[in-house]
Amino acid sequence: MNKISIPIGPHHPLLKEPLSMNIEITGEKVLGGSLRLGYVHRGIEKMATQRTYVQDVHLIERICGICSHIHTTTFCNAVETLLGIEVPPRGLYIRALMCELERVHSHLLWLGILAKHVGLDTVFMHAWHDRELVLDIMEGISGGRVSHAANQIGGVRFDISDKQAEMINVNLVKLKQQVSGVLDVIENEPALQARTQGVAPVSAELIKDYCVVGPVARASGVDVDMRRDDPWSPYDKLDVKVITRPEGDAWARTLIRVLETRESLRLCKILVEDMPDGPVSVWASRKVPEGEVVTRSEAPRGEVVYYVRSDGSDKPARLKVRTPTLPVLSLLPVQLSAIHVADIPVVLAGIDLCVACADR
Amino acid sequence: MVNELNLETIIEKIQTETGCDCEAYPNITNDETILIPADQLQMVMAVLRDQFGIYHLSTITAQERDIEADQSAIELIYHFFYLNQPGDGRGISLMVRLPLDKPNIASIISHLPGADFYEREVAEMFGVSFTGREATPKLLLPDEWEHGPPFISSEVSDE
Amino acid sequence: MKLSHLIEKTYRWAQKRSLWVLHYNTGGCNGCDIEILDLLTPRYDIERLGIVVKASPRHADVLLVTGPVTLQAQAGLEQIFAQMPSPKWVVAVGSCSTTGAVFYGSDTVLGGVDRKLPVDLYIPGCPVRPEGIIKGLLQLQERITHGK
Numbered sequence: 001m002n003k004i005s006i007p008i009g010p011h012h013p014l015l016k017e018p019l020s021m022n023i024e025i026t027g028e029k030v031l032g033g034s035l036r037l038g039y040v041h042r043g044i045e046k047m048a049t050q051r052t053y054v055q056d057v058h059l060i061e062r063i064c065g066i067c068s069h070i071h072t073t074t075f076c077n078a079v080e081t082l083l084g085i086e087v088p089p090r091g092l093y094i095r096a097l098m099c100e101l102e103r104v105h106s107h108l109l110w111l112g113i114l115a116k117h118v119g120l121d122t123v124f125m126h127a128w129h130d131r132e133l134v135l136d137i138m139e140g141i142s143g144g145r146v147s148h149a150a151n152q153i154g155g156v157r158f159d160i161s162d163k164q165a166e167m168i169n170v171n172l173v174k175l176k177q178q179v180s181g182v183l184d185v186i187e188n189e190p191a192l193q194a195r196t197q198g199v200a201p202v203s204a205e206l207i208k209d210y211c212v213v214g215p216v217a218r219a220s221g222v223d224v225d226m227r228r229d230d231p232w233s234p235y236d237k238l239d240v241k242v243i244t245r246p247e248g249d250a251w252a253r254t255l256i257r258v259l260e261t262r263e264s265l266r267l268c269k270i271l272v273e274d275m276p277d278g279p280v281s282v283w284a285s286r287k288v289p290e291g292e293v294v295t296r297s298e299a300p301r302g303e304v305v306y307y308v309r310s311d312g313s314d315k316p317a318r319l320k321v322r323t324p325t326l327p328v329l330s331l332l333p334v335q336l337s338a339i340h341v342a343d344i345p346v347v348l349a350g351i352d353l354c355v356a357c358a359d360r
Numbered sequence: 361m362v363n364e365l366n367l368e369t370i371i372e373k374i375q376t377e378t379g380c381d382c383e384a385y386p387n388i389t390n391d392e393t394i395l396i397p398a399d400q401l402q403m404v405m406a407v408l409r410d411q412f413g414i415y416h417l418s419t420i421t422a423q424e425r426d427i428e429a430d431q432s433a434i435e436l437i438y439h440f441f442y443l444n445q446p447g448d449g450r451g452i453s454l455m456v457r458l459p460l461d462k463p464n465i466a467s468i469i470s471h472l473p474g475a476d477f478y479e480r481e482v483a484e485m486f487g488v489s490f491t492g493r494e495a496t497p498k499l500l501l502p503d504e505w506e507h508g509p510p511f512i513s514s515e516v517s518d519e
Numbered sequence: 520m521k522l523s524h525l526i527e528k529t530y531r532w533a534q535k536r537s538l539w540v541l542h543y544n545t546g547g548c549n550g551c552d553i554e555i556l557d558l559l560t561p562r563y564d565i566e567r568l569g570i571v572v573k574a575s576p577r578h579a580d581v582l583l584v585t586g587p588v589t590l591q592a593q594a595g596l597e598q599i600f601a602q603m604p605s606p607k608w609v610v611a612v613g614s615c616s617t618t619g620a621v622f623y624g625s626d627t628v629l630g631g632v633d634r635k636l637p638v639d640l641y642i643p644g645c646p647v648r649p650e651g652i653i654k655g656l657l658q659l660q661e662r663i664t665h666g667k
Contacts, residue, residue, distance in 0.1 A: 294389070
């Protein structure tokens with residue numbers, strides 16, 4: 001049979017963001033594909049060196065709308081290390097709470113998109129409806145649904161009152177109840193299992209060769225999670241359960257995120273209950289002393305790495321960001337070989353694309 | 361595999377196995393960094409992988425830095441991450457310096473395919489030339505980009 | 520009332536009551552995009568206003584653009600707009616597509632949809648709340664009632 005090349009993107013119903021792929025097929029079998037990134041490249045690393053550190057917090061939050069908080073958290077961690085200041089414990093707890101809430105919202109978003117691609121539209125509606133509860137909590141404490149401006153260099157911008165803490169607890173209980181319904185369906189739905197089991201299996205060796213991170217790596221048995229392995233306080237006190245699966249197929253990638261959502265809800269409850277009293281931020285000078293630092297965090301999609309170099313002024317000399325979707329995208333052409341055309345949406349949904357993160 | 365890794369052990373092993381001239385670069389917080397000659401990169405990476413089980417490359421950072429007065433170089437930092445044990449992760453970096461007028465270095469994608477995107481980004485942003493691989497097509501910059509590497513070129517677009 | 524006037528009024532009433540929108544992301548951070556997708560979900564349910572999100576430019580009346588228009592994505596934007604049949608409207612959703620917002624001045628970004636296409640409505644916000652997008656679309660409906 002002849003080889004046909006199908007272009008997908010940059011605008012395509014399967015994709016929320018512009019990304020260009022060329023998929024080669026013969027009959028119903030996919031032979032491979034190639035990618036063209038760069039549609040969302042806004043030159044953030046260069047712009048960061050032309051703005052002050054304070055302005056950069058605002059800029060970096062807009063690298064990605066879905067995982068905005070973890071980016072500013074990692075950046076603020078880096079700058080605070082260079083400044084030699086320590087964020088008070090209450091501030092760190094609030095940062096971690098927003099991180100875990102963001103993880104829940106990101107996984108529910110992913111679940112809806114996966115369900116939409118696979119044909120379970122009702123699950124999409126339920127997942128995104130439940131996600132509104134998470135956004136309500138985030139809006140209740142920070143004032144923003146998607147972009148919260150929670151972080152500032154030296155701590156967080158707002159405190160949580162007792163009334164707000166009560167609101168969070170009530171909503172977490174409600175969310176856990178509602179979300180259990182959807183998550184139970186996903187875990188036990190035979191149609192979804194039939195659609196995803198055995199599809200595009202990725203071995204642990206391939207994960208290591210392509211330096212893949214996040215749930216995709218953990219779904220192939222690679223046991224690494226920055227919350228446990230390179231923790232910033234209070235993660236060093238929380239006993240984060242790292243979930244891995246050995247199968248490495250699309251079903252494993254689905255199940256991992258479902259289980260991670262449950263784990264994050266558990267962590268949110270602990271963070272609210274155990275939150276210490278005290279201030280939420282310290283004063284930070286605008287000029288940062290000379291130095292270089294590397295910081296890592298666990299975003300919903302995997303390991304985020306920031307390298308910041310300061311030359312003693314109020315603007316960074318170099319900012320380097322590596323987001324988790326970039327190595328996962330480099331694995332995509334390999335994943336696309338030896339699957340069928342009908343499995344393409346399942347594979348794309350399983351890797352949880354965030355092209356805005358990858359392109360910066 | 362050595363269970364308790366520290367920088368001195370690693371540098372000693374590298375010097376024994378490859379004979380290359382490497383030294384610790386102490387200024388990067390959170391990442392132990394070793395400054396190595398650019399032509400020894402692949403051999404040092406092989407030592408890290410085979411002797412110490414360090415294989416996960418987080419990213420390749422490139423920057424232009426003034427090494428001494430009147431002398432700039434393009435610095436490439438290869439950031440690695442390894443687990444001493446679950447719960448104890450460490451960062452280790454290899455730093456190489458390339459001359460501004462001839463920034464060439466051997467590509468590592470034959471050993472580590474995951475470095476492909478990172479090398480392509482460094483090539484287009486800094487004009488570094490990676491030898492031993494196919495040409496580096498554009499990764500992030502638009503097809504119609506006519507100016508030089510954005511982080512090096514002094515041309516600023518008018519848009 | 521003259522017959523032609525009545526026909527035109529009915530035509531505009533039908534038009535504003537069933538706007539089919541196409542969403543195109545020209546390089547935004549996704550914040551506005553997920554708020555647009557949120558409109559489909561039960562809490563906001565934009566279909567009760569007759570607005571349906573479609574995938575093909577040939578089916579769409581309104582183009583919702585997000586993102587500051589990166590150089591790489593601008594060609595796609597032009598082609599999609601050209602494929603949409605008249606009458607068509609362009610709505611710039613979010614501060615990025617209005618002015619470029621925080622990305623204005625970057626070498627790889629045009630900064631604002633109006634540098635490429637004629638924009639009928641700007642909805643600023645970073646990101647725009649779903650209520651804001653609904654308000655904007657209702658204003659567009661008002662405009663259509665009065666003949667653009």
